[in-house]
Amino acid sequence: MYTLENVSKTYTQSKRKVTALADVTLTIPSGQLVAIQGPTGGGKSTLLQMLGALDRPTSGRISLGESELSHLPDRKLGGIRAKEIGFVFQGFNLIPTLTAQENVETALAPLGISAEERRRRAVDALASVGLADRAGHVPGELSGGQQQRVAIARALVKEPDVLLADEPTGNLDEETRDEIMDLLEGLWRDRGLTLVIVTHDTAVAKRAERRLHIKHGTVTER
Amino acid sequence: MFFTYLRRELAGRRRQTAIVAIGMALAIALVMIVNAVSTGVKDAQASVLESVYGVGTDLTVSQDPTPPEEGEEGGGRFEFGADDGTTSGDSTEISQSRLTAGFGSTTFDASALDTVTDLDGVAAASAALSLTNMTFSGEMPQRMQEAPTDGTAPTDGDTAQEPPTGGFDGAGGSAFDVNSFSVLGIDPGAEAVGPLSAVELADGRGLEASDAGQAVAVLDASYATSAELAVGDTIDVGGTELEVVGTVTSTSADAATASNVYIPLDLAQQIAGLDGQVSDIYVQATSSDQIATVQADIEEALPDATVSTQADLAASVSGSLATASSLISNLGLWLSVAVLVAAFLIAILFTIQGVTRRTREFGTLKAIGWSNRRVVGQVAGESLVQGLIGGAAGLVVGLAGIWVVNLIAPTLGGSAGTTTAGGGPTMAGPGATDGATAAGPFGGVSDAAGATTEVVLNAPVTISVVAIAIGLAVLGGLLAGAIGGWRASRLRPAEALRSVA
Numbered sequence: 206m207y208t209l210e211n212v213s214k215t216y217t218q219s220k221r222k223v224t225a226l227a228d229v230t231l232t233i234p235s236g237q238l239v240a241i242q243g244p245t246g247g248g249k250s251t252l253l254q255m256l257g258a259l260d261r262p263t264s265g266r267i268s269l270g271e272s273e274l275s276h277l278p279d280r281k282l283g284g285i286r287a288k289e290i291g292f293v294f295q296g297f298n299l300i301p302t303l304t305a306q307e308n309v310e311t312a313l314a315p316l317g318i319s320a321e322e323r324r325r326r327a328v329d330a331l332a333s334v335g336l337a338d339r340a341g342h343v344p345g346e347l348s349g350g351q352q353q354r355v356a357i358a359r360a361l362v363k364e365p366d367v368l369l370a371d372e373p374t375g376n377l378d379e380e381t382r383d384e385i386m387d388l389l390e391g392l393w394r395d396r397g398l399t400l401v402i403v404t405h406d407t408a409v410a411k412r413a414e415r416r417l418h419i420k421h422g423t424v425t426e427r
Numbered sequence: 428m429f430f431t432y433l434r435r436e437l438a439g440r441r442r443q444t445a446i447v448a449i450g451m452a453l454a455i456a457l458v459m460i461v462n463a464v465s466t467g468v469k470d471a472q473a474s475v476l477e478s479v480y481g482v483g484t485d486l487t488v489s490q491d492p493t494p495p496e497e498g499e500e501g502g503g504r505f506e507f508g509a510d511d512g513t514t515s516g517d518s519t520e521i522s523q524s525r526l527t528a529g530f531g532s533t534t535f536d537a538s539a540l541d542t543v544t545d546l547d548g549v550a551a552a553s554a555a556l557s558l559t560n561m562t563f564s565g566e567m568p569q570r571m572q573e574a575p576t577d578g579t580a581p582t583d584g585d586t587a588q589e590p591p592t593g594g595f596d597g598a599g600g601s602a603f604d605v606n607s608f609s610v611l612g613i614d615p616g617a618e619a620v621g622p623l624s625a626v627e628l629a630d631g632r633g634l635e636a637s638d639a640g641q642a643v644a645v646l647d648a649s650y651a652t653s654a655e656l657a658v659g660d661t662i663d664v665g666g667t668e669l670e671v672v673g674t675v676t677s678t679s680a681d682a683a684t685a686s687n688v689y690i691p692l693d694l695a696q697q698i699a700g701l702d703g704q705v706s707d708i709y710v711q712a713t714s715s716d717q718i719a720t721v722q723a724d725i726e727e728a729l730p731d732a733t734v735s736t737q738a739d740l741a742a743s744v745s746g747s748l749a750t751a752s753s754l755i756s757n758l759g760l761w762l763s764v765a766v767l768v769a770a771f772l773i774a775i776l777f778t779i780q781g782v783t784r785r786t787r788e789f790g791t792l793k794a795i796g797w798s799n800r801r802v803v804g805q806v807a808g809e810s811l812v813q814g815l816i817g818g819a820a821g822l823v824v825g826l827a828g829i830w831v832v833n834l835i836a837p838t839l840g841g842s843a844g845t846t847t848a849g850g851g852p853t854m855a856g857p858g859a860t861d862g863a864t865a866a867g868p869f870g871g872v873s874d875a876a877g878a879t880t881e882v883v884l885n886a887p888v889t890i891s892v893v894a895i896a897i898g899l900a901v902l903g904g905l906l907a908g909a910i911g912g913w914r915a916s917r918l919r920p921a922e923a924l925r926s927v928a
Contacts, residue, residue, distance in 0.1 A: 259794055260921040280798065287796020294924070298791040300432075302439030307431055314428040315796040323428070359795070 207233040207256060207367075207399070212265035212275075214251050214422075225251035226262065227422035235366065238393050238400045240413035241424075248422040249403045250371060256401060257290050257369045258282040269367070287315040291360030293389075295372035297352040299344040305331060305355045306340040312359045330362035331355070334388060350381035354388065361392060367399045368392075374409055386412055433808050437816075443781065444813055447774045451817025451903050452824055454770035455896045458763045459825030462895055463886035464832060471839055471882040484620055485718050488543060488708040488725060488732045490533040505563040514569055517592045522564035526610060526665025526699040532557045534704035537696075539729055543708055546724045548717035553621040554705040556612035556695045560664050560688070565603030568592070608650065610664055611686035612695020612705075615639055621709040622685035623675075631658035631673030639691050644669040648676045650687040664688065665698040770817075771903050778810050778911030786918060793920035806915045807908030814907065818900020825896060832886045839884050 214226040225248045233239055233256075243249050254260040255267055258274045259282075267274045272285055286292075291312075299308045309327035318326070331340050334354040344352050353373060360368055370389065374382035386409055393400040402409060410416050416427040437444045505523045512521035528534050540554040592599060613623060616636035623633070629648040644662055651657065651674045661668045669690060677684045696702050710725070712718045718736060725734045782789070789802050 254921045254924075257794065259924070260919075283793070283796055283798050286794060292791075292794050294791070296787070298787060298924075300788055300791075302435040303432065307428075307435070310428060311432075311792060311797075312795045315798065315801065320428075 206235045206270060207231070208266075208268045209255070210266045212255060212262045212267055214248075214255065214260070215263045224422045226255070229265070229422070229424050231417075231424055233399060233401065235399050236397045238390070238412075238414045239402070239417060240410035240415070241401065241403045241417045241419060242405065242407070242410050242427075243419040247420045249419055251422075252419060252424070253369055253371050253401065253403050256367075257292060258285050283315070287312075288363065289366045291363065291365040291368045293353070293356050293360050293368065293370040293373045295375040297344070297349070297356045297376075299352055299355055299359075301344050304341050304343055305336060305347065305358075308344070308355055309359045309362050312363050316363060326362055327358075330358040333361070333392075334358045348381075349377050350384060353377065353381075353385055357385075357388060357392070361396070364396075365398070367401070370400070370402045372404055373402060374404070374406060382406070382409070429805065429808060432805060433812060436809055437812060440781070443777050444816065447777050447813045447907075448817040448820055450770040450773040451814055451900060452820035454763075454767040454903075455818055455821025455899050456824035456828055457766050458899060459821065459892050459896050460828040460832065460886070461760065461763045463825075463829045463888060463892050464884070466889065466892075467832075467884045467886040468839070470887070471884055474882050484624075484709045485712045485715070485737060486710040486722055486725065487735050488539065488710065488729065489706065489735070490535045490732055505561075517569045517597070518566050519569050520564070520566050522562065524560060524562045524663050524666045526558050526560050526695070528556075528558060528699070528701065528706065532706040534701055534706050535732070537703050537705045539732065540705065540708055542728050543710055543725055546721060546728065548713050548721040548724070549710055550713045551620040551711040553614050553709050554692065555614075555621060555707045555709070556692055556699070556701060556704065557686075557706040558610040558612060558695055558699050560608050560610050562606040562663070563603065564606070565601060567601035568599045608654070608687040610688045610690060610695060612690055612692040612699075615691050620711040623689065625678050626675040626684050627678045629674040629676045631671070633673050633675065634689060634691060638672075640693050641691060642667060642669045642694065643672045643690070645673045645675055645689040646671055647684045647687050647689075648674040654687075662688065664690065667694075667698050669694075767899065771906055774810065774814065774817075774903050774907035775910050778806065778907040779914055781809075782806060782911045782914045782918075787924065789915050789918050790920050790922075790924045793918070794924060799916045802918075803912035803916050806912040807905070810908030810911055811901065811904035814900045814902075814904020817903070818896055821900065822893065822896045825892070826888060829886045829888055829892075832884070837884045839882050 209229050209231040212226055212229045212231075213224070216223045216225060227248075229252070241249050241252060251260070255262055255274075256269075258269070258277075262275050265275065269285065269289065272281075274282065274285070277285070292298075299305075300311065303311070306324070306327045309330050310323045313323045313326060328337065328340060331337055334357050336351060336354050336358065339347060339351060339355075344355070347355065353376075357373075368389075373389065374385050377385060389400065389402070390412060392398065402413065404410055418425050418427050505525065507521050507523065511523075512519040514520075534556065537554055540552060543549060544552045611622060613621060613634065615634035615638045631645075634643070634645055644664065646654075646656060646662070651671070654662075656662060656671055658671055658673060660671045662671055663669075675684055675689070690698075692705070696704060710721065712721045722734050722736060725732065792802060793799075
């Protein structure tokens with residue numbers, strides 16, 4: 206479960222102070238599917254980075270379960286990201302020189318798992334997203350939808366508690382978008398994940414249990 | 428994962444890998460070749476020095492030449508009495524040899540040898556007297572024709588009616604030859620240090636302790652050939668006939684030894700009229716770290732002496748060898764440094780560019796839990812392997828380059844011994860006058876054996892050359908990897924992802 210108490214995040218941009226999050230207080234229970242919407246520059250991605258332990262708030266507290274994310278050192282935040290949080294990005298963010306299977310294996314590298322076990326789990330993860338036959342292909346040989354499936358397999362192979370998706374269907378056509386959302390929804394349901402999706406797409410947002418709107422750094426329920 | 432990722436990156440970014448590797452390879456190959464040639468030139472210099480100063484000589488002691496005092500003859504002259512020469516028909520043949528101190532060398536009291544030998548840190552020392560034998564010979568008309576013997580002056584009518592006869596052309600002309608060769612008086616019992624330590628016997632025997640005072644000589648084999656002399660013949664040295672008992676060749680070089688003729692020191696002093704005088708002392712220190720101390724001690728004990736180390740002697744090597752040495756130490760060195768710096772910069776710039784281009788990649792890896800250390804290790808590992816690929820290629824190219832140098836085998840000429848004007852250090856070795864071709868003032872030319880030593884340049888492949896190649900490859904790779912890794916470590920995952928959003 207995520208708990209955010211009076212979380213604020215400010216940046217200095219060209220000597221100008223920009224408030225990305227303003228005094229956000231929020232709770233996201235474990236196993237919930239949450240969609241976050243809002244205009245560009247409203248603070249969606251910043252909120253996702255806070256939830257993903259990629260950044261620390263300027264003020265306030267963020268907790269994931271028993272872990273206080275706002276004050277942990279980088280090394281421990283890295284450990285939490287390695288074990289508990291999976292990421293899916295709009296641009297897929299696959300490593301272009303590695304095959305699909307090797308891309309999935311990168312998520313297991315920090316966990317000290319043996320090479321054989323890594324390979325087995327990567328193959329299983331690819332099979333779970335319907336890409337068992339594409340394991341040896343590099344991203345450039347895969348379609349956008351297939352690349353996003355590889356990215357989802359990479360996020361889930363370590364069996365995290367939380368999956369954070371930043372515009373996961375932003376680069377896909379409607380048909381592929383629906384396929385990906387079906388996949389994510391199925392995985393969420395099967396695995397009991399906490400799934401947080403940042404999206405501009407109302408059709409995607411409507412599939413969530415809970416919809417949040419963020420504008421000028423302020424979060425409201427919809 | 429590390430090796431899989433590394434292999435995929437290097438294979439996937441072939442152009443960058445190739446450019447970095449080629450740059451490193453060229454730089455490393457150049458450094459290897461310059462280093463090997465430099466070693467070859469140093470070996471060649473050592474060969475030249477050994478041929479002149481002997482093996483194991485750490486220091487030489489000589490004395491600066493001083494200008495002749497007022498009223499003193501600067502050099503000897505040939506004087507012929509009225510009855511000198513051999514008259515045959517209308518012509519008279521004259522010939523005279525003189526043995527004098529070698530050009531550019533100054534003699535000093537032989538007691539200096541005892542002074543040097545008694546110093547701490549001196550393992551062995553021997554003295555030598557460097558001399559030049561000059562022979563003036565020629566043919567001229569019989570003196571009887573030149574002036575009437577009754578004391579009356581010749582009249583115009585006499586000379587007009589009796590044209591001159593005799594001489595080398597039968598018409599009253601004269602011709603003279605001036606012939607010179609170098610002579611080194613040495614202690615026949617001291618072979619441990621000095622010029623004879625760098626020679627080997629070609630024929631006959633060498634000088635022995637029992638030869639002291641005996642009229643015997645050992646000849647440089649090249650000179651013996653050019654002068655048509657062999658063991659058992661005699662040679663005129665300063666007007667004294669000496670028996671040739673042996674010939675010697677240099678052990679370390681292709682050409683002549685330190686001198687044309689070697690004779691016992693006491694005999695040389697006696698013939699040259701330089702009793703108790705020597706021109707050079709060869710000193711061997713007990714160990715290399717004693718050389719500086721011994722040099723200082725000798726300079727203190729013999730304030731008028733010039734004491735030279737091997738480094739000083741190396742500076743005295745002249746000829747194309749000196750040019751090659753200068754080229755290697757200047758152009759070669761700086762070219763190597765420049766290419767090496769360029770290659771390192773290319774490797775570093777490509778690594779930094781790679782890290783910048785892969786910002787999102789590293790940001791993503793950090794987002795999924797890769798530690799800073801793992802990311803830095805990956806970048807450094809890639810750079811190191813790129814450097815090693817360049818090093819391996821450079822090793823091959825470098826070895827090929829060295830092979831080509833050895834295949835061409837350029838011949839370098841070098842001679843040791845120069846005298847600087849204005850009281851500078853005198854490095855005149857016993858063979859300093861060798862190589863001079865004495866031209867007679869009246870057209871006669873005779874060859875002294877040339878002692879400009881010609882050495883075939885051999886660029887050796889040593890462990891150090893290979894170690895340099897590997898070391899530079901590792902250094903270049905680590906340097907590029909360290910800088911690239913440092914840059915990657917500074918990427919914060921959120922910023923890295925945001926920068927490409």
